[in-house]
Amino acid sequence: MSKELKKREEIDEKYKWNLNDIYADDSSFESELETVLEEVKNIKQFKENFTENAAKLLEALNEIMEIEKKTAKLYTYAHMKYDQNTQNDKYQNYKNKAMMCYNKLSNSTSFMVPAIIQLGEERLEKFKSDNEELEFYNHFFDNILRQKEHYLSAAEEKILALAGEVTQSSENIFSMLNNADLEFPLIKDENNEELRLTHGRYIDLLKNEDRRVREDAFEGMHGEYEKLENTFAAVLDSSVKGDVFYARARKYDSALESALDNDNISTDVYNNLIDTVSDNLEPLHQYMELKKELLNLDELHIYDVYKPLIEDIELKFKYEETKEIIKNAVKPLGQNYIETVEKGFNSGWIDVYENKGKRSGAYSSGCYGVHPYILMNYTQDIGNLFTLIHEMGHAMHSYYSNKNQPYLYADYKIFVAEVASTLNENLLIDYMLENAQSREEKLYLLNYYLEGFRGTVYRQTMFAEFEKMIHESVEAGESLTSQAMKSMYRKLNKKYLGNTLIIDEKLDYEWARIPHFYYNFYVYKYATGYSAAAALAEKIKNEGPAAAAKYLEFLKAGGSDYPLNILKNAGVDMEKSQPIVNAAAKFKNYLKQLQELV
Template sequence: MSKELKDRNSISDQYKWNLDHIYADDNSFEIELQKVLQKIEAIKNYKNDFCEDGEKLYNALNEIIKVEEKTSRLYAYAHMKYDQNTKNEKYQNYKNKAMTAYNNLNNSTSFMLPAIIELGEEKLKEYIKENEELSFYEHFFDNIMRQKDHYLSADEEKILALAGEVTQSSENIFSMLNNADLEFPLIEDENGEEIRLTHGRYIDLLKNEDREVRKEAFNGMHGEYEKLDNTFAAVLDSSVKGDIFYARARKYESSLEASLDDDNISVDVYDNLINSISDNLAPLHEYMELKKEMLELDELHIYDTYTPLIKEIDLKFEYEESKDIIKKALQPLGEDYVSIVDKAFNSGWIDVYENKGKRSGAYSSGCYGVHPFILMNYTKDISNLFTLIHEMGHALHSYYTNKNQPYIYSKYKIFVAEVASTLNENLLVDYMLNNAESREEKLYLLNYFLEGFRGTVYRQTMFAEFEKLIHQEVEKGAGLTSQSMQQKYNNLNKKYFGDQLAIDKKLDYEWARIPHFYYNFYVYKYATGYSAATALAEKIKNEGGEAAERYLDFLRAGGSDYPLNILKNAGVNMEKPLVIENAVDKFSRYLKKLKDLI
């Protein structure tokens, strides 16, 4: 591991995504931006006769959708160029301009939804009967009318649209602080050599066999957030107030209800997750106790929990090796799926390695009409193999949706997005366990699965509960302070981990470094998605090709129906606690397998 990160131009092109597939060059982006801004301005001309008859409604909607598609392409190019190096001012500017275009579009189309609502369901049915082409927008209309009590007048919608740049600033400020401004300290590795602590290296360092390295990495990471805790608290407080502002403006009972209603999901689904997991913490406590025993520790700290229990096995994977494993693991999904994965690996879809200034973490992104893209910060640790197959799940979901749905229905909801990614992880676990060559390797993989479950279900549910608590506090009229969030976070760690974990003071600052807290009740979808993915993976394993085809139909559906309906068609009912309970049962079964092998 080198002391400092490489510059981007030092990394081979074969390990970079090719954003030229979106625009040939920056000049093409700038030319398209000006054209789109003109088209956005021209949309206002539809306002006066938008719903005058079915033909005018159809033609106006088509034009608006075309402009939105072009705007989304601008933003995709700009934000991915920016994420390559968050210190590059040119692409910071591009991203800001693309976001401004989005806000201008929201402003120009603010008349649209109130006009459709005012037209009413009966008149819409009449228009569709007279103009069959309008039936194309039937689900779109249904979703609008479902939420009609939460839309405002055209002038009020315009004000909300204008507020967009202000309410989005919290996430942007956090991103700049977290990715560009924070510099983590140099720490000593197990050989006494200094290395730079980074977001990308952090988890690898927590898996180091040397406990002092783990401890120093943990303290070094959270120490930087502790130094700026009041700033991070103010930024998160601003973000939460933005969520509440929109919820109250749209006449929802709470920001949680407002967020979930976009997916047509009730608050009961969210509460069911927290309650079901809260009632099933015993397996997690049992697992933590086992870790403490196997690591021969008097006290188990959070920086110990990432350490592999089986030290004799050092599972590292070169990137090329990971590609091969992933293609084999995904064979149950069929030849077509695997062929697309192979294309993704070899056609400029993936930005593989960390470089100076690059955005931390991993994601799949893109735009309609162009293949998806994947951002990685790949290291050879097994976690990156799982991250890669996870993001590939998102990418293939987008690919199948875009190939089978028009743009208006290409945006599948986040609620179902995590199903595609975590199902891939389930298949990878099964493949690697079936092909493990030794008892030690099986032990390692079982432990890895349990760790993944802990992070995806238990940890994200804890995050979901924290997010609910901080929104409720602000809704009651209080402001968020670092002290109040430290206390809430401390209480939740004690609840979820029990007496098995010693809570370090610096762990109380972990909330400050979680970007998903700026995504308005996003994190619960990891846990619900994992539970649904577990059920679907079991169906594919037990039923074979027929279940796999139903799953591909799930990927193809995109946003053409409501998320819960799409999942039901695939064979999973997320309104019942049984799905979550079955996922916890799998955790318990794998924990028993681990104990039996020990």
């Protein structure tokens, strides 16, 4: 790896996504933004006679949906331009303007939901009988009316909409601190040569055979957060207070209930995840013990956990190699799926390599009417192969949903999104284990699977429990100081990771660098999604093309029904603990296989 990151312009164009598929150039974005802002202003014309009759209601809804579609397109272009280089003032300004447009739209349409609620079910049914085209909005109406007790008057909804720019600032401040302002130290690699520690390089360094390099990377990363611990605590405290504010304003019993109700999911699903995983921690503790034993360590620290157990094999994959591996792995999903994946690799969907100022991590994003996009910070480590197929799962979900649903119902909920991504990971590990060339490679892959499960199910459930704790703390009138959060985080690490692992002081600061804590009860969906994906992958493995076809119907469903219903139609019931229990059993089985091989 190079010692300093390349600038954006130094990256080969074939490894960059093509945002011109959204807008031909920046001037087109600016022109559209100006047009949409005018259209948003004109929405007020619908307010007075919005529910006067069926024709007026239909006209207004159709027009507003078109404006929403354009606004989403504007924001997609702006945020991805910004994410290419978060130090670029022009695109930071674009992102801010697009968000401002979103907030103006939200403000302008704040009358809509209260008016539909006031219209009531009886009159709404009369309207639908007057104009059958309104039937198109059935699920939209149902979703509003089921939450009617949590919506406020038009005036109060307008105030909440106006508060949007303020309450969203915490995530923006975190992003600027984390991606633009923080600069991590130079550390020495295993050859005693200096290199810059970055978000993208961190996990690779934690897998280094030299324990000194691993420890330096861990200490260097978390040391920077320690220096700003009170700032990060204040930002997260502000974010959680925003969640609590909205929950109370909308008359929910808790921020958790408020966050989950958007997906029509009971808090029982969330609590069931934490309880079920907590009851199945023993295999994880056994895994920690095995790690310590096989790595021949007197003490096991968190910076040792990522190191592969098998030292005499190293699986590295050039980006070009990943294309064939991924296409082979997803073969059980059928020829159309494979061909679309290939199109994604060759048609400007993916921004591959890290560059100076680029947003850390990986994601899939996009907008209706344009193909999906994937942001990567690719290195040749096996983890990036799995990240790429994970994000391709999201992208394919978006692709099929957009192709088969109208704009209104194309945006699927995050609760089901993580199913599409982690199912791909399940297919990949199965493919790679089946094609392992040696006992050592199989050991490496089993270890990799166990690490992935630890990170996706156990770790994300721990994050979910932390989120629940910090929100309950604010709801009880307490402030989220750095000291309070360090204490909570240490307690959870001890619970989940067991007595074998030494909990280093710097680990207490890890909460400060987790972006998902600003996403309002998001992380639990990784663990529930993984469990559902494992169940669906088993069905595809055992039942073949019929199960694969049913799974593609799941992808095509988008947001046309509630997430739990869509999953039930695919054959998985996440209101029960069984999928989570089965996932933990799979972890235990793979752990046993690993123990037998070593």
